[in-house]
Amino acid sequence: MSSPLRIVQIEPLPEWIQGIYDSAFEGPEYDLVWTPDAQNNECATDMSGAFAIVTGKKRVTEQLVRSAGPDLKLVQAIGRAPWAVNMECTSELGVSVSFLPHRGAIAVAEHTFALLLGIMRKLVPGHVGTASAEYQTLDKVPIRTSERAIAFNWLGFTDLRQLFGKTIGLVGLGDIGLEVARRARAFDMEVLYTKRSPLPAEYDAMVGVQYAPLQELFERADVVSLHSPHTDETEGIISSDALALMKDTAILVNTARGGLVDEEALANALRYGKIAAAGLDCFVDEPLPAGHALLELDNVLLSPHAGGGTGGGQKGVVADVKANIDRVAQGKSPYHMASP
Numbered sequence: 001m002s003s004p005l006r007i008v009q010i011e012p013l014p015e016w017i018q019g020i021y022d023s024a025f026e027g028p029e030y031d032l033v034w035t036p037d038a039q040n041n042e043c044a045t046d047m048s049g050a051f052a053i054v055t056g057k058k059r060v061t062e063q064l065v066r067s068a069g070p071d072l073k074l075v076q077a078i079g080r081a082p083w084a085v086n087m088e089c090t091s092e093l094g095v096s097v098s099f100l101p102h103r104g105a106i107a108v109a110e111h112t113f114a115l116l117l118g119i120m121r122k123l124v125p126g127h128v129g130t131a132s133a134e135y136q137t138l139d140k141v142p143i144r145t146s147e148r149a150i151a152f153n154w155l156g157f158t159d160l161r162q163l164f165g166k167t168i169g170l171v172g173l174g175d176i177g178l179e180v181a182r183r184a185r186a187f188d189m190e191v192l193y194t195k196r197s198p199l200p201a202e203y204d205a206m207v208g209v210q211y212a213p214l215q216e217l218f219e220r221a222d223v224v225s226l227h228s229p230h231t232d233e234t235e236g237i238i239s240s241d242a243l244a245l246m247k248d249t250a251i252l253v254n255t256a257r258g259g260l261v262d263e264e265a266l267a268n269a270l271r272y273g274k275i276a277a278a279g280l281d282c283f284v285d286e287p288l289p290a291g292h293a294l295l296e297l298d299n300v301l302l303s304p305h306a307g308g309g310t311g312g313g314q315k316g317v318v319a320d321v322k323a324n325i326d327r328v329a330q331g332k333s334p335y336h337m338a339s340p
Contacts, residue, residue: 004031005329006049006071010064011056011078012036020318052076052325055084056175062089074328076321078102080178082206083199087338098334100320102175104313109179111307112225112255115279118301119251120161125298129155163187169194169212169221171237172228172256180225181209192217195228218245223253230257240265243274250275255307258283267293270300281307 007030009021018034025032033046036058047053050068053060054076065072065086075097077084082099090097118124128134135142135154143151153160168184170177170193181191191209198204198211214237218224224246228234238252238261246252252275254261263284269275277299283292286305294300324334 004029005051005325006031006033007052007054007325008033008035008047008050008068009054010035010060011054011058013056017314017318020314021321024318024322052328054078054321057081057084059083060085062086065089065093065095074098074325074334076100076324076334078317078321079105079175080182080207082338083203085338096328096334097338098324098336099338100317100324100336101179102313103316103320104308105175105179107309107313108176108255108307109183111281111303112176112180112253112279113183115253115255115281115301115303116163116223116225116251119277119279120163122157122160124301126155126157163189163223165189166222167192167220168223168225169217170209171214171217171224171226171260173199173209174227176255177227178207180227181207189223192221214242215245218242219247221250222247223251225253226256226260228256228260230259234260236260236262238262238266240268243269246275248273248275252278253280254278255281258286263292263294267297270294270297277301279303281305 007025009032013021021032033050035046047064047067048069049071051071052074053064053068053072056078060075060077065075066089072093072095075085075090075095077097077099079102080099084099085097087097138154138156140151140154143149145151163184164187167190168180170180170191173181173193173195177193181193184191185208192212193209194212194214194217199207204210212220226238228237236259238254240262243265252261252266261280261284266278270278279301280294281303282305288294288302294302320335328334
């Protein structure tokens with residue numbers, strides 16, 4: 001029997017996620033090792049003989065790569081952070097590198113844009129008005145269309161907007177924020193971000209983002225999108241003062257946690273036109289209670305905390321990691337390969 005594949009996971013993870021990894025790699029063909037103390041060019045003794053190194057945000061340095069030795073065939077990064085791996089070293093040694101997108105982060109990022117586009121293109125009012133034949137109240141009659149004859153914008157919307165050229169401000173730049181940034185750039189948006197520890201300038205350039213202090217971000221952004229965890233520091237970060245800094249044309253999107261937003265202040269800002277609209281997937285109390293002030297407003301788009309899809313994101317990530325390791329062990333290229 002051949003030796004088991006030695007897989008070294010250097011990312012500190014909660015116990016419940018570690019359990020998913022342990023279950024996925026419990027067979028005799030795998031030797032899963034956890035070395036969360038391998039950092040800052042220090043080499044854990046468990047690195048030697050690794051077939052694959054797995055990381056998230058924790059950087060895989062040249063010294064870690066070299067200390068693994070000739071058996072190393074794959075560095076598996078989870079997420080889109082290009083700075084997570086020393087690419088020069090892996091390329092020199094012929095070690096494959098894969099940046100696996102995080103399924104849960106992708107789901108939330110897509111939902112962020114679903115809310116945003118729904119607001120800017122007035123999808124819900126458009127659907128309701130079309131389905132209820134609202135044209136009849138506008139003294140319009142149906143016509144047979146052709147290439148040149150159409151009833152353009154027959155509901156008479158005057159505030160349809162485009163994402164092109166707008167500035168999005170990301171409060172938080174973790175896995176989800178990075179996925180949102182990728183999609184924003186595809187819409188030709190300028191991407192600002194704020195976080196407790198700004199990225200080095202060269203990393204900003206890699207991702208195509210620009211750091212801005214929180215107050216400046218509120219002032220400049222056409223869209224403020226929340227992607228921070230709910231902590232004592234971020235509790236109510238969207239306050240009446242924060243909302244007062246935003247443009248009156250700004251849109252707030254929250255696919256993070258309800259506690260980031262002072263909902264009473266937000267309802268007032270929306271009611272009196274201090275900001276233009278909000279797309280909300282999460283709330284202080286869930287389900288959103290009947291009679292809540294946000295339910296009275298027509299410039300808010302609400303969803304039932306469905307941004308993460310149908311769940312199982314972490315299990316999906318581990319399954320993807322295992323599939324890539326198995327592919328490389330079979331002499332195939334990993335999915336989402338960046339090098340060599």
